[in-house]
Amino acid sequence: MTTTKTKPLTDLDIANNAIMKPITEIAENAGIPAEAIEQYGRFKAKIDVNKISGQANAKVVLVTAISPTPAGEGKSTVTVGLADALKQLEQRVMIALREPSLGPVMGVKGGATGGGYAQVLPMEQINLHFNGDFHAITTANNALSAFIDNHIHQGNALNIDPRRIIWKRVVDLNDRALRHVTVGLGGPMQGVPREDGFDITVASEIMAIFCLASSLTDLKERIANIVIGYTYDRQPVIVRDLGVEGALTLLLKEALNPNLVQTIEGTPALIHGGPFANIAHGCNSIIATQTARKLADIVITEAGFGSDLGAEKFMHIKAREAGFAPSAVVIVATVRALKMHGGVAKTALIDEDVEALRKGIANLAQHVANIRNFGVEPVVALNRFITDSAAEVNLVLDWAKQEGIRIALTNVWEEGGKGGLDLAKQVLEAIEKPNNFHPLYENDETVEQKLSKIVQQVYGGKAVQLTDTAKKQLLSIENNGWANLPICMAKTQYSLSDQPSLLGRPTDFTVTIREILPKLGAGFLVCLTGDIMTMPGLPKQPAALRMDVAEDGSALGLF
Numbered sequence: 001m002t003t004t005k006t007k008p009l010t011d012l013d014i015a016n017n018a019i020m021k022p023i024t025e026i027a028e029n030a031g032i033p034a035e036a037i038e039q040y041g042r043f044k045a046k047i048d049v050n051k052i053s054g055q056a057n058a059k060v061v062l063v064t065a066i067s068p069t070p071a072g073e074g075k076s077t078v079t080v081g082l083a084d085a086l087k088q089l090e091q092r093v094m095i096a097l098r099e100p101s102l103g104p105v106m107g108v109k110g111g112a113t114g115g116g117y118a119q120v121l122p123m124e125q126i127n128l129h130f131n132g133d134f135h136a137i138t139t140a141n142n143a144l145s146a147f148i149d150n151h152i153h154q155g156n157a158l159n160i161d162p163r164r165i166i167w168k169r170v171v172d173l174n175d176r177a178l179r180h181v182t183v184g185l186g187g188p189m190q191g192v193p194r195e196d197g198f199d200i201t202v203a204s205e206i207m208a209i210f211c212l213a214s215s216l217t218d219l220k221e222r223i224a225n226i227v228i229g230y231t232y233d234r235q236p237v238i239v240r241d242l243g244v245e246g247a248l249t250l251l252l253k254e255a256l257n258p259n260l261v262q263t264i265e266g267t268p269a270l271i272h273g274g275p276f277a278n279i280a281h282g283c284n285s286i287i288a289t290q291t292a293r294k295l296a297d298i299v300i301t302e303a304g305f306g307s308d309l310g311a312e313k314f315m316h317i318k319a320r321e322a323g324f325a326p327s328a329v330v331i332v333a334t335v336r337a338l339k340m341h342g343g344v345a346k347t348a349l350i351d352e353d354v355e356a357l358r359k360g361i362a363n364l365a366q367h368v369a370n371i372r373n374f375g376v377e378p379v380v381a382l383n384r385f386i387t388d389s390a391a392e393v394n395l396v397l398d399w400a401k402q403e404g405i406r407i408a409l410t411n412v413w414e415e416g417g418k419g420g421l422d423l424a425k426q427v428l429e430a431i432e433k434p435n436n437f438h439p440l441y442e443n444d445e446t447v448e449q450k451l452s453k454i455v456q457q458v459y460g461g462k463a464v465q466l467t468d469t470a471k472k473q474l475l476s477i478e479n480n481g482w483a484n485l486p487i488c489m490a491k492t493q494y495s496l497s498d499q500p501s502l503l504g505r506p507t508d509f510t511v512t513i514r515e516i517l518p519k520l521g522a523g524f525l526v527c528l529t530g531d532i533m534t535m536p537g538l539p540k541q542p543a544a545l546r547m548d549v550a551e552d553g554s555a556l557g558l559f
Helices: 012-019 023-029 075-088 101-108 124-129 132-152 205-212 218-223 245-252 286-296 307-322 334-339 356-372 390-402 411-430 447-459 468-479
Strands: 037-039 045-047 059-065 093-097 116-121 158-167 169-171 182-183 194-196 198-200 226-233 235-239 261-263 268-272 298-302 328-333 379-383 404-408 463-466 487-491 510-520 524-529
Touching: 012 116, 023 037, 023 268, 037 468, 045 124, 045 379, 045 463, 059 169, 059 307, 059 411, 059 447, 075 116, 075 261, 075 298, 075 328, 075 356, 075 379, 075 404, 075 411, 093 116, 093 218, 093 286, 101 116, 116 124, 116 411, 132 158, 132 169, 132 194, 132 205, 132 226, 132 245, 158 218, 158 334, 194 356, 198 447, 205 218, 205 245, 205 307, 205 390, 235 524, 268 286, 286 298, 286 307, 307 328, 307 356, 307 447, 307 487, 334 390, 356 390, 379 411, 379 524, 404 411, 404 447, 447 468, 447 510
Parallel strands: 059 298, 059 328, 093 268, 093 298, 169 198, 328 379, 379 404, 463 510, 487 524
Antiparallel strands: 037 045, 045 261, 116 261, 158 226, 182 194, 226 235, 261 268, 510 524
């Protein structure tokens, strides 16, 4: 007699089998008035924030993680599972997440809707085109490029130096062939030839502005302040000089309203904006977070990658800009990832290795120290995998106990909110205790001081070094009066340092800043380190190779 093995369900299978509630019901349960809802089909909607009354008083819980590895940590999954668990504990809770980019969806990382039984739905639509926000942002970005080139072609009244245009075109895909291009070829009627390039849409300053703006008026003002390049006599040129900020804002007015969806368990979620954390500031929109804070008592949000990237920028850029402090911070870790930080290859993670785990815990320790440096006591979510041995799990739990760190074993992928109840209870205890949240630097400190504090107090490094190019750019920034802006580090996500191969908890390293780019609209300085790319490339075997569509139109092989 033969037995047939049951094929394990994929995230897409689980999402397709879920029974969703009409989005109008989700909205009603969340206290959103009917007149504020603009439906995008039965299960998605946009929210007119001007029709949401009340004060943004909800407590904010930030979910971050250890340094990511190919083994996976499940930060978004834990974020969703934690919210569902709080809902099971009868808390008024709402999720505020970023939108997925098609770059990683088609590449290697995957989507950003959680996993297993801790997902936001409709997963397929969210991970693909969703409600068109990224297309609007891409269009606005590239419209600005068209206006710049047309201005030069039509006589260049602003005296823009084509060699010093810093504004790039964008596309929401990983396309390394577009990193450096030449435009305007073909003769006088085709424009003025110049070098240009493409970034991925999530690295666009318009994406960052979109996520930091507090209103349509603020959005327009920020767009007007974008530095697009310099004149022949090295004076900055901004969008306001071109007079197109109104047109660009017009392209974004519908997108600026947050998107309402639901989890498998019916918890309301606002998904809006999506800047990368290794290039940009890695947080969903302030408008969505503040709207959620009007509708719930607890808002669960996340920031991209580890605490050295997304969480640091959440503290110094988003929270400061929005005027709130996190009431609790969750750090997601897995035994698998910690073993990789301890030197275990991905192919050997199934084998028990307590010594490698003991070594890899140093990475988690740095991320705990990072959150404590901001004056907040973290809660560690140990996201369990079926291959974790009891000895490995107990090692992490015992270590946390010895260090006086709150920790909860979670299993939300398999059990949904039920698997996050212990974590939810720990978070409820944490948010009831006052913290001493504070930034690590003040904006009026010098750029070098701000960089040093990030490198030394967040990365655990020794010093900062600027290339000659970065020094020249910094001098220009200081001469233009822009040095009092916060820092947005563009750094590898895989290491606490600027070198992707240095896993675990490296020490005694120097971070090299190769460029410093002013982003006046967003209101920060982007500092590029290492070989970080603002336009990623596809891997040898991209995820797109496994994707298809059935005759009935349903997705195949998405995740």
